Amino acid sequence: MKIVLACDHGGFQLKEALKEHLTKSGYDISDIGVYNTDSVDYPDYGKRAAEIVASGECDRGIIICGTGIGISIAANKVKGIRCALCTNEYMSKMSRLHNNSNMLALGERVLGKGIAIDIADAWLSAEFEGGRHELRINKLMEIEKTDKAED
Ligand code: RB5
Numbered sequence: 001m002k003i004v005l006a007c008d009h010g011g012f013q014l015k016e017a018l019k020e021h022l023t024k025s026g027y028d029i030s031d032i033g034v035y036n037t038d039s040v041d042y043p044d045y046g047k048r049a050a051e052i053v054a055s056g057e058c059d060r061g062i063i064i065c066g067t068g069i070g071i072s073i074a075a076n077k078v079k080g081i082r083c084a085l086c087t088n089e090y091m092s093k094m095s096r097l098h099n100n101s102n103m104l105a106l107g108e109r110v111l112g113k114g115i116a117i118d119i120a121d122a123w124l125s126a127e128f129e130g131g132r133h134e135l136r137i138n139k140l141m142e143i144e145k146t147d148k149a150e151d
Helices: 009-024 042-055 069-075 089-097 113-125 132-145
Strands: 002-007 028-031 060-065 083-085 103-107
Touching (some): 009 060, 042 060, 042 069, 103 113
Parallel strands (some): 083 103
16 A cells, blocks of 8 residues: 655654654555645645545555644545544544545644544545445535536
8 A cells, every 4th residue: 555644843753753663563654745844834844745645646645744733624625535634543443434534634742642643544444335425425426526616
């Protein structure tokens, strides 16, 4: 599975820890930055990672900022993206089972490193259940189609 990782300066340390852990676990990681703690704008990185997932270049994306909020909002504005901001394993697992999330957002200033890694592991090992949830995902995609901002 190919995973794109991205963060702003508020998520740099956690992104580095996740990269090491996921690489050791055998995932194919594409790290699109940032590569230090110089201040940047989270929308740029959330959008870039989301476009990589939406295009199919990577299967999934994990994005990190201070809270996870800003970068998840950015990613969710890209068509085809279902980015789940999670603070525990139950949320990340359920975001796969029921919401077929294709991106995970984490907050470095909210989570300890160990918990964040467990959340990511739970997310990566859970599979979408389909069935009645498929219909709901289709309804989400319908909302994207009727987005008046594009008219
Ligand atoms: C950066 O200071 C911080 O605002 C950002 O990392 C994130 O928490 C925004 O949602």
